[in-house]
Each structure stands twice: as structure tokens, then as C-alpha cells.
Amino acid sequence: MNADTTRPRLPRTAAVTPGRGGQPRLLIDAPAGSAEIYLHGAHLTAWTPRGGRPVIFTSRRAVFDGAAAIRGGVPLCLPWFGAGVSGARRPAHGWGRISTWQLRSVESRADGGVQALLALERDGIAALYSVGVGEELSLTVSLRRTGAADAYADEPVEVALHSYLAVGDVTAVEVTGLDGAAYLDKVTGMSGRIQHGPLRITAPTDRVFDSGAPVTVTDPAYGRRITVTGVRARNTVVWNPWSAGAASMTDLDDDEFASMLCVESAVVGGNAVRLGPGESVSLGTRIAVAPL
Structure with a gap:
């Protein structure tokens, strides 16, 4: 889609400038935190709370050409996840992360943060994406079926906020909050498995949990805890490609698997939502950091 050349009025803490590959991006440098959001994919590629260490991982080999999905950051997987409920949808993870979004508004907040709103309408679905940048990162995406022609109108809608978290050493992290949750192991293809205790990353990991806790x-x-809190989430996805997976990706350096872990709030699979004309679904995530 062609970019909308209109730009909203920006506060002094924000600017739209060319980024990597000359792609337009919104830069935020506010008292409570900083961030970078590319209009291609409405893709947040960086967030750092004021005085802290960067929390979001983006690959040094990520492609910024306005066509390919950006490796890292927070890709928007919508209106389907993977190949969709039917298993036949293309491109993988939908068109949200590879379309150009319109920047609707950018406003300063009383807490020293910034709130940005982006929009996209395509294939009978209108999407709104709200990004709150401050000491916490708050993301909310809403999808509404407009009733316009949609080749996929009979298939449920899925959405995921595919957050890549920056970690010091993925082999040393401990993931808690999923104890007792059932999950689909996409590495082995086994479903109905149960998580027992904390999750540690010791091999390729791709699990879709039936939990939004x-x-x-x-x-x-890095001496910190990152908490990901889903809002209206019905699933949590935990993913790391490990060394073999990283080696197969041209946009991820071989050693970068150790510096990231995806923990994403989602509504996917059996929890996908069937929308009639005018109906909508909303999903959010809040990411917060605390020292150990």
C-alpha cells in the first residue's frame, strides 16, 4: 500500500525521520522513555525506559526495505498467525507487519510518556494500534471487520503482539507464570502438553500456551525481571530459534539467538475470533522492567 503523506502535529518529544534503509520512522525521546516505530508494519523496534537498558531486541541484520518483515522489535501478526487457522493463509503471520500504516496522532502524557496511534485498513478489516511509551510499554491493537469485500470473511481472526525481549543470556533466563498451563509444542507438533514449573530455554522453543496470565x-x-502482562489475551507464545534456527535465517546473526526471547500476548488457534460486519477484537500487552 502507498504511505499516507499526511502527518499529525507532533510534540517536541517526537519526530518523524528517515531510519534504516531510508524508511520513515517515529522517534520518541520523552522524559519517561524513548522508542522507535517504523511506519512499515507499525513496527516498534526499540524501547528504553528512562535511565534503563534497552528492553526490545532488534537484529543487527534486520532488513529495512519497506517490503520484508523486520526481524525483531514487536511485529504485528494479524489478521492471522502463522498460516492461519486453515493452515493455508499467506504471507506467514498476515499482512499487518508488512503493510505501511498511517500515523494518526502523537501526544505527550502527563506522566512524561508519549502516546502514538497508527491505523491501517485492508481486505475488509480496519486496524488501530496504540503505542504508549514511558517507564512501561503499553501496546493495544484492535481489529474491526468493516463488511467490505474480504476473501477471508469466513475464517476467524487471529492477532499476536510478537514481542522480542532483549536478554543478557537466554540460557540463563527463567520464565514463570505459565505453571500448569497447557500448550502446543510447535517444535515437536505435540499438543495438550502441560508446563510444570519455570520454563528454561535449552533448545529450539516454540510453544503456544492456552493462558493469558x-x-x-x-x-x-542483565540483573532484571521483565514482566509481560496480556490484556484480553487468551494465549501466550514463547519462541526462540536456538542456534540451528538462527543459522537458517538470513536476517538474524548466528549468535543473536542468545540475546533474545519472544514472549508474546496473543489470541490464536482455538481462541481465534469469528467477526461479523462491524464486530471487533482487541488485544493488548504491557511490558514492565524491575531490577533483581
Whole structure:
């Protein structure tokens, strides 16, 4: 889609500038935190709370060409996840992360943060994405079926906020909050498995949990805990490609698997939502950081 050239009035804490590959991005440098959001995919590629360490991982080999999905950050997987409920949808993870979004508004907040709103309408679905940047990161995406022609109108809608978290050493992190939750192991293809105790990353990991409860990533290498709290989430996805997976990706350096862990709030699979004309679904996530 062609970019909308209109730009909202910006506060002094924000600017739209060319980024990597010359792609337009919104830069936020506010008293409570900083962030970077590319209009391609409405893709947040960086967030740092004021005085802290960067929390979001983006690959140094990520492609910024306005066509390919950006590796890292927070890709928007919508209106389907993977190949969709039917298993036949393309491109993988939907068109949200590879479309150009319109920047609707950017406003300063009383708490020293910034709130940005982006929008996209395509294939009978209108999407709104709200990004709150401050001492916490708050993301909310809403999808509404407009009733316009949609080749996928009979298939349920899925959405995921595919957050790549920056960690010091993924082999040392401990993921808690999922104890007792059932999950689909996409590495082995086995479903109905149950998580017992904390999750540790020791091999390729791709699990879709039937839980939207808050998840905490304890990262001793960086001396912090990152808590991901889903809002209206019905699933949590935990993913790391490990060394073999990283080696197969041209946009991820071989060693970068150790510096990231995806913990994403989602509504996918059996929890996908069937929308009639005018109906909507909303999903959010809040990411907060605390020292150990």
C-alpha cells in the first residue's frame, strides 16, 4: 500500500525521520522513555525506559526495505498467525507487519510518556494500534471487520503482539507464570502438553500456551525481571530459534539467538475470533522492567 503523506502535529518529544534503509520512522525521546516505530508494519523496534537498558531486541541484520518483515522489535501478526487457522493463509503471520500504516496522532502524557496511534485498513478489516511509551510499554491493537469485500470473511481472526525481549543470556533466563498451563509444542507438533514449573530455554522453543496470565522473564545476566502482562489475551507464545534456527535465517546473526526471547500476548488457534460486519477484537500487552 502507498504511505499516507499526511502527518499529525507532533510534540517536541517526537519526530518523524528517515531510519534504516531510508524508511520513515517515529522517534520518541520523552522524559519517561524513548522508542522507535517504523511506519512499515507499525513496527516498534526499540524501547528504553528512562535511565534503563534497552528492553526490545532488534537484529543487527534486520532488513529495512519497506517490503520484508523486520526481524525483531514487536511485529504485528494479524489478521492471522502463522498460516492461519486453515493452515493455508499467506504471507506467514498476515499482512499487518508488512503493510505501511498511517500515523494518526502523537501526544505527550502527563506522566512524561508519549502516546502514538497508527491505523491501517485492508481486505475488509480496519486496524488501530496504540503505542504508549514511558517507564512501561503499553501496546493495544484492535481489529474491526468493516463488511467490505474480504476473501477471508469466513475464517476467524487471529492477532499476536510478537514481542522480542532483549536478554543478557537466554540460557540463563527463567520464565514463570505459565505453571500448569497447557500448550502446543510447535517444535515437536505435540499438543495438550502441560508446563510444570519455570520454563528454561535449552533448545529450539516454540510453544503456544492456552493462558493469558502475566509472564515474568528473570534475566540474571542483565540483573532484571521483565514482566509481560496480556490484556484480553487468551494465549501466550514463547519462541526462540536456538542456534540451528538462527543459522537458517538470513536476517538474524548466528549468535543473536542468545540475546533474545519472544514472549508474546496473543489470541490464536482455538481462541481465534469469528467477526461479523462491524464486530471487533482487541488485544493488548504491557511490558514492565524491575531490577533483581
